[in-house]
Amino acid sequence: MGSPTPSSARHEDGAVDRRRFLTVLVAAPTLTLALSAETAAPADASSSVPQPADIMDAGDALILAGTPTAHLMLVLEVAENGEVRVELPRAEVGQGITTAVAMLVAEELDVPLGKVRVRLADARPELLLSQLTGGSNSVRALYDPVRKAAAAARARLVAAAGELWDVPAGRLVTRGGAVVAPDGRRAAYGSLTTRAAKLPLSRLTAKPKPESEHKLVGTPTSRVDARAMVTGQLRYALDIDVPGAKPAMVRRPPTINGTVRLVKNETAVRAMPGVIALTVIPTGVAVVGETFGQVMDAVEALDVTWNAGTADSLSDAGIRKRLRAAVLPPVVPPLTGHIEAEFDFAFVSHAPLETNCAVADVRKGRAEIWAGLKSPILARQEIAAALGLPERQVTVHVTQSGGSFGRKLFADAAVEAARISKAVGRPVKLMWSRIDDMRHGRARPASHHKIRATYTRGKVLTYEHRVAAVETDFRHGVGEMLTAVATRLPVAGNMSFAQAVFHLSVKVPYRFGVVTELLKEVPLKMHTASWRSVWSANTRGADEIIVDELAAKMRKDPVEFRREFLKTARQRAVLDKVAKEGNWGRDMPAGFAQGVGFHDEYKSCTACLVEIDARNPKKPRVVKAVIAADVGRPINPRGLEAQLLGGLTDAISTTLRAGLHIDRGLPLEGSYSQFHYARQKDSPTDVQIFIMPANGEPGGAGELGVPAAVGAIANAYARATGTRPRSFPINFDVDFTPFPR
Amino acid sequence: MPRYTFSVNGRTVTVDAPADLPLLWVLRDRLGVTGPKYGCGIDVCKACTSHLDGKAINPCVVPVSEAQGREVTTIEGLADGDKLHPVQEAWLEQDVAQCGYCQPGQIMAAVALLRQTRNPTDAQIDAIENVCRCGTYFRIREAIKSAAAKM
Ligand code: FES
Ligand code: FES
Numbered sequence: 001m002g003s004p005t006p007s008s009a010r011h012e013d014g015a016v017d018r019r020r021f022l023t024v025l026v027a028a029p030t031l032t033l034a035l036s037a038e039t040a041a042p043a044d045a046s047s048s049v050p051q052p053a054d055i056m057d058a059g060d061a062l063i064l065a066g067t068p069t070a071h072l073m074l075v076l077e078v079a080e081n082g083e084v085r086v087e088l089p090r091a092e093v094g095q096g097i098t099t100a101v102a103m104l105v106a107e108e109l110d111v112p113l114g115k116v117r118v119r120l121a122d123a124r125p126e127l128l129l130s131q132l133t134g135g136s137n138s139v140r141a142l143y144d145p146v147r148k149a150a151a152a153a154r155a156r157l158v159a160a161a162g163e164l165w166d167v168p169a170g171r172l173v174t175r176g177g178a179v180v181a182p183d184g185r186r187a188a189y190g191s192l193t194t195r196a197a198k199l200p201l202s203r204l205t206a207k208p209k210p211e212s213e214h215k216l217v218g219t220p221t222s223r224v225d226a227r228a229m230v231t232g233q234l235r236y237a238l239d240i241d242v243p244g245a246k247p248a249m250v251r252r253p254p255t256i257n258g259t260v261r262l263v264k265n266e267t268a269v270r271a272m273p274g275v276i277a278l279t280v281i282p283t284g285v286a287v288v289g290e291t292f293g294q295v296m297d298a299v300e301a302l303d304v305t306w307n308a309g310t311a312d313s314l315s316d317a318g319i320r321k322r323l324r325a326a327v328l329p330p331v332v333p334p335l336t337g338h339i340e341a342e343f344d345f346a347f348v349s350h351a352p353l354e355t356n357c358a359v360a361d362v363r364k365g366r367a368e369i370w371a372g373l374k375s376p377i378l379a380r381q382e383i384a385a386a387l388g389l390p391e392r393q394v395t396v397h398v399t400q401s402g403g404s405f406g407r408k409l410f411a412d413a414a415v416e417a418a419r420i421s422k423a424v425g426r427p428v429k430l431m432w433s434r435i436d437d438m439r440h441g442r443a444r445p446a447s448h449h450k451i452r453a454t455y456t457r458g459k460v461l462t463y464e465h466r467v468a469a470v471e472t473d474f475r476h477g478v479g480e481m482l483t484a485v486a487t488r489l490p491v492a493g494n495m496s497f498a499q500a501v502f503h504l505s506v507k508v509p510y511r512f513g514v515v516t517e518l519l520k521e522v523p524l525k526m527h528t529a530s531w532r533s534v535w536s537a538n539t540r541g542a543d544e545i546i547v548d549e550l551a552a553k554m555r556k557d558p559v560e561f562r563r564e565f566l567k568t569a570r571q572r573a574v575l576d577k578v579a580k581e582g583n584w585g586r587d588m589p590a591g592f593a594q595g596v597g598f599h600d601e602y603k604s605c606t607a608c609l610v611e612i613d614a615r616n617p618k619k620p621r622v623v624k625a626v627i628a629a630d631v632g633r634p635i636n637p638r639g640l641e642a643q644l645l646g647g648l649t650d651a652i653s654t655t656l657r658a659g660l661h662i663d664r665g666l667p668l669e670g671s672y673s674q675f676h677y678a679r680q681k682d683s684p685t686d687v688q689i690f691i692m693p694a695n696g697e698p699g700g701a702g703e704l705g706v707p708a709a710v711g712a713i714a715n716a717y718a719r720a721t722g723t724r725p726r727s728f729p730i731n732f733d734v735d736f737t738p739f740p741r
Numbered sequence: 742m743p744r745y746t747f748s749v750n751g752r753t754v755t756v757d758a759p760a761d762l763p764l765l766w767v768l769r770d771r772l773g774v775t776g777p778k779y780g781c782g783i784d785v786c787k788a789c790t791s792h793l794d795g796k797a798i799n800p801c802v803v804p805v806s807e808a809q810g811r812e813v814t815t816i817e818g819l820a821d822g823d824k825l826h827p828v829q830e831a832w833l834e835q836d837v838a839q840c841g842y843c844q845p846g847q848i849m850a851a852v853a854l855l856r857q858t859r860n861p862t863d864a865q866i867d868a869i870e871n872v873c874r875c876g877t878y879f880r881i882r883e884a885i886k887s888a889a890a891k892m
Contacts, residue, residue: 223838226833227825232815236778273759294759353873354840403875645877645880646877649875649876672780681867
């Protein structure tokens with residue numbers, strides 16, 4: 001499928017008019033549209049920034065930043081065989097965006113879902129800020145453009161049939177991938193594409209269907225890629241057959257960001273079986289060979305002396321001390337009833353099951369890269385810079401990712417693979433070992449929290465939450481996207497970029513009087529990245545724990561207390577739903593308890609109720625979870641439930657057992673036997689998820705599930721054990737022998 | 742270099758490979774069988790789970806020499822042509838997969854379990870150690886139960 005560029009965007013009469021159909025590529029016999037009709041949002045991102053910070057969130061900001069190019073976002077083709085192909089400028093990392101988009105297209109065009117093929121677009125620099133997967137914004141940003149593009153295609157096909165039969169378009173309907181006339185005549189879309197592509201534009205009006213007519217959108221639908229997944233046919237980056245591409249791995253330093261001083265046994269390693277090439281790159285020593293098994297052996301055999309890294313003297317205790325020193329003090333004097341607490345959260349690896357990886361084919365004067373990338377335009381820039389090539393010589397293909405959780409916002413592996421390919425003069429498949437992925441990959445930064453709330457006579461007067469966190473690396477494009485928008489926010493003072501994002505993504509959903517939540521970052525030279533829900537898992541998780549403790553102080557039931565202080569009926573409805581379905585307050589045997597949490601972000605809200613078995617406080621298990629979510633307008637409730645299930649599992653893991661210990665400049669954990677992400681034995685045998693009926697526009701949902709579940713699990717644990725958890729994960733012993741450095 | 746002959750998904754293959762080369766890399770790098778995934782290489786994550794003579798193995802730690810003369814089945818060989826295995830069907834019915842990366846291993850582990858016991862208990866399902874970083878465990882459990890009911 002050829003990607004059109006803005007320069008080809010013109011009417012058939014030659015006039016460029018962005019308010020109407022931008023591009024119709026007449027590539028008959030295929031009808032191709034690269035447009036959205038009448039994009040509603042203004043091109044000037046600055047004009048519509050709402051004033052109060054809490055009516056705008058980070059997802060809004062990303063959408064707004066992407067608005068100037070949103071109309072270019074989609075390439076949609078109707079092919080002669082009746083297939084509808086969509087090229088999507090987003091990454092599929094497991095969140096099901098390809099299914100959601102296919103559903104929107106199928107709905108609008110009246111074609112069976114199976115006829116819609118969604119492909120991930122290569123990096124398209126003309127999209128500027130519209131090709132980034134993050135901030136739970138994909139459905140929110142794509143909902144209108146996708147429907148409009150599909151509606152435009154449908155209008156053309158109907159008009160083409162009308163012309164063919166000489167029947168007014170208004171009397172024709174579409175059904176099952178065909179235009180149908182009142183007398184029963186039927187023309188399959190495939191037969192109309194040539195004619196449809198040639199139509200003069202002025203004759204067309206295209207409006208998406210009213211939502212009340214949606215038949216597919218909003219109904220539980222299985223993933224369009226599920227069959228490929230269960231048969232092993234889905235191709236991830238390293239499964240792609242790039243001719244001549246050979247396995248490559250890197251021997252990495254004993255501390256983060258260490259560099260190679262000397263390779264002592266280069267000749268011996270080059271002579272090992274299956275070794276093809278060896279090269280020193282900025283991040284270590286790369287070995288290329290015939291099979292990964294042989295490359296692993298060679299990497300292992302390397303004897304290297306290293307220069308120091310950038311965090312060699314840092315261990316957990318020291319990092320915690322710096323965070324505690326950095327956290328800003330609360331300012332409201334605790335004169336009335338009050339509650340004060342401090343929390344610590346450890347580093348957490350993203351640990352996608354597919355380790356960092358990429359395929360690169362760098363030749364003289366050009367480069368081609370395949371990788372799972374959520375910010376491919378920036379990746380392309382970085383790769384070009386690393387190779388010393390003009391950007392236009394670099395092609396970046398976005399592949400299916402084996403998970404991301406924030407990790408694939410960065411192109412670390414793609415850049416590395418490109419450097420190696422250039423150095424060894426042949427295409428390579430770069431794979432990080434699991435140990436390296438945990439130790440030298442990115443992590444959610446550790447954070448420290450100080451909370452003070454004051455109350456009197458049944459009212460919460462003030463709520464202050466101060467966060468100090470190791471700096472989160474935002475140099476992946478979100479920074480560029482948000483800077484313009486965020487700096488206009490009416491928040492006083494000289495906000496750092498991270499503080500701006502913090503304000504765009506974290507808010508207390510309760511009427512707690514004067515509320516302030518502030519972030520202070522501590523820059524340490526470690527590899528960090530936002531992790532599903534960014535600061536919300538920790539910040540809002542801690543909030544929800546304090547909410548329970550406030551309720552106890554004020555002698556109220558945790559659900560009743562939340563009901564009373566939540567701001568909207570929509571919020572109370574999800575809370576009521578879990579309380580009812582989860583049988584809140586039922587008697588539990590000793591060592592078991594229920595816990596509840598609530599969260600509101602990106603125009604969605606959710607409540608989570610769990611039951612925990614903590615008879616052995618060292619080995620607690622969440623045995624049941626009941627979740628309710630209101631996302632405004634669910635596109636695919638089944639996919640949404642999957643996202644909430646994933647968020648729940650993330651919360652179980654990070655609250656109870658999964659984290660990284662930093663020891664003298666390196667995480668100790670190097671495997672899932674050490675980084676205790678939940679397994680089947682840790683996950684509940686009873687999970688019920690309720691999606692509230694549509695009541696507005698789609699909100700964000702990819703990260704929504706984590707914070708409420710963190711609160712619910714911690715609260716259940718506290719109740720079951722009679723403790724007050726303050727440090728997470730709760731059970732965090734070094735219960736393993738670390739791998740050698 | 743030693744030569745090994747064995748069957749992969751019903752097809753006989755012969756490879757020249759060092760005896761200790763893990764089967765996973767013979768499958769992926771030499772034979773282009775990419776269904777089994779790498780997630781750790783040390784028998785922890787179970788993403789590579791496949792079958793040797795019908796029993797679950799983790800080819801990241803099984804040397805190719807052990808496959809000599811035996812039958813290797815990977816996720817690609819589970820279905821009968823276009824007809825999916827009941828466990829694969831159950832996976833579709835429950836819409837288990839998210840990123841999908843762990844799912845070939847999960848399915849192969851579930852098939853092996855169901856060969857041992859027709860009606861696995863929750864405790865037996867708990868004993869499946871395969872990591873799913875997307876956290877699909879509950880749907881995996883439901884899918885195993887549903888497949889067991891139908892098989
Ligand atoms: S790759 Fe084989 S068990 Fe992890
Ligand atoms: S579906 Fe992504 S790791 Fe299991």
